[in-house]
Amino acid sequence: MSALGVLLCKELHATFTSPIAYAVGTVFLLITGYTFSLTLFLSKVANLTYIFHQMYVLLVLLVPGLTMRAFAEERRADTLELLLTAPVREVWIVLAKFLAALTLVVGLLVMSGTYAVVLALYGEPDWAPIYGGYLALGLLACLLIAIGMFTSSLTENQVVAASTALGLSLMLWFADAAAYLLPAPFDLVVVNLSLIGHFTTFVSGSLFLSDAGYYITLSLYALFLTTRVLTER
Amino acid sequence: MGLIRALAAELGPYGIRANMVMPGFMDTERRYPEWYLEFHDSPRGSSEHVKGIPLEARRKVGYVPEALPWYTHMRVSEFLTFMGRLRGLSPETTAMAIEAVSARVHLQDVFTAPIHTLSRGYRQRVAIAQALVHTPDILILDEPTNGLDPRQIIETRNLIRALAGTCTIIMSSHILSEVERTAERVAILLRGQLLGVRALADTPDLEALFLSLT
Numbered sequence: 001m002s003a004l005g006v007l008l009c010k011e012l013h014a015t016f017t018s019p020i021a022y023a024v025g026t027v028f029l030l031i032t033g034y035t036f037s038l039t040l041f042l043s044k045v046a047n048l049t050y051i052f053h054q055m056y057v058l059l060v061l062l063v064p065g066l067t068m069r070a071f072a073e074e075r076r077a078d079t080l081e082l083l084l085t086a087p088v089r090e091v092w093i094v095l096a097k098f099l100a101a102l103t104l105v106v107g108l109l110v111m112s113g114t115y116a117v118v119l120a121l122y123g124e125p126d127w128a129p130i131y132g133g134y135l136a137l138g139l140l141a142c143l144l145i146a147i148g149m150f151t152s153s154l155t156e157n158q159v160v161a162a163s164t165a166l167g168l169s170l171m172l173w174f175a176d177a178a179a180y181l182l183p184a185p186f187d188l189v190v191v192n193l194s195l196i197g198h199f200t201t202f203v204s205g206s207l208f209l210s211d212a213g214y215y216i217t218l219s220l221y222a223l224f225l226t227t228r229v230l231t232e233r
Numbered sequence: 234m235g236l237i238r239a240l241a242a243e244l245g246p247y248g249i250r251a252n253m254v255m256p257g258f259m260d261t262e263r264r265y266p267e268w269y270l271e272f273h274d275s276p277r278g279s280s281e282h283v284k285g286i287p288l289e290a291r292r293k294v295g296y297v298p299e300a301l302p303w304y305t306h307m308r309v310s311e312f313l314t315f316m317g318r319l320r321g322l323s324p325e326t327t328a329m330a331i332e333a334v335s336a337r338v339h340l341q342d343v344f345t346a347p348i349h350t351l352s353r354g355y356r357q358r359v360a361i362a363q364a365l366v367h368t369p370d371i372l373i374l375d376e377p378t379n380g381l382d383p384r385q386i387i388e389t390r391n392l393i394r395a396l397a398g399t400c401t402i403i404m405s406s407h408i409l410s411e412v413e414r415t416a417e418r419v420a421i422l423l424r425g426q427l428l429g430v431r432a433l434a435d436t437p438d439l440e441a442l443f444l445s446l447t
Binding site: 003007010017018079081085087125 | 287306315
């Protein structure tokens with residue numbers, strides 16, 4: 001097994017033996033399950049658009065709680081020094097933590113897939129927005145986790161790491177609001193930085209490479225910065 | 234003259250800023266050219282696995298940090314397995330190495346215990362065991378007797394001396410008496426600068442040498 005595999009096993013073990021994962025998972029599934037049932041019975045419309053937007057908000061709020069431990073805990077327990085003096089590249093350490101957190105979030109999204117199954121059993125949903133919505137949530141999760149990894153690499157205080165990640169995510173969410181105050185072409189730049197702007201097109205069933213590129217580029221940039229922080233230690 | 238199979242210690246005022254010194258030894262020949270060259274020229278420490286290949290150099294080094302590291306979710310056996318596998322050992326080799334190293338540092342009694350339940354003395358042994366599991370050429374110990382009670386200090390000192398025959402041990406300490414009892418050679422550093430390297434056999438008064446150099 002490669003160093004990445006060994007690190008990933010350790011991170012998955014740490015993730016799934018931590019109460020944080022189960023607390024976050026329970027909150028996520030309870031709230032989305034409640035909302036799904038309520039909207040289905042009230043509207044009797046076979047789509048998940050509302051649920052996807054709620055999942056978007058929940059991920060923005062909950063992912064910092066998942067990622068705050070990533071490096072902050074390693075620093076606090078003095079284990080980061082062990083990892084950084086072991087014969088592994090810093091990028092593997094970052095990727096292992098990223099993939100472990102992503103596994104948990106994707107697991108939650110897969111469990112929420114039962115809502116789509118229910119719609120398929122009792123109705124005829126339009127599948128394009130559902131596929132697009134899940135793809136958007138997966139890409140959103142990548143970006144939020146990468147941001148959380150970065151802020152966690154900067155401090156040994158988990159609360160500081162979580163609140164900074166939340167702040168950055170919220171700033172990205174509302175980035176387009178600043179467009180009204182800025183002259184061209186800066187207004188276009190901030191509009192294109194908007195987290196929600198690139199999300200809603202997916203949920204409406206339209207897939208644009210530019211939207212996927214936004215999430216992928218920012219995720220890679222955040223992971224790159226995290227690796228740089230570790231390398232510069 | 235190589236450092237391999239010798240026993241060295243480094244000294245300095247205010248704890249020698251060991252955090253800077255220790256990782257620095259592994260990847261910065263510029264910072265410690267004299268030590269680097271000795272390792273470079275030594276029979277087992279051939280240049281190929283040090284110069285320009287930090288990962289390969291790290292593979293040859295075992296490191297015991299001053300602050301004892303531990304994962305709350307791991308047992309002793311799991312932690313040692315993780316560290317062995319992380320350093321590229323196969324599962325079979327890791328299992329054999331862990332068995333050997335546990336016997337060597339007397340960890341068999343707590344082999345399946347969660348690390349967070351162990352005393353500081355046992356955690357020190359676990360930290361040393363993880364650094365030995367891949368049979369390093371160089372073992373680096375950062376303030377290994379800090380925070381230990383007198384019995385644990387004696388046991389740790391004996392353990393270090395027993396290990397000296399199998400690999401080079403570089404130990405940082407600001408306790409002169411401990412260095413005199415443990416080491417064969419001493420290097421004195423001040424703010425990352427190497428001020429001198431002496432054999433303790435040629436140094437009748439370590440305190441006087443220390444004061445004269447710093």
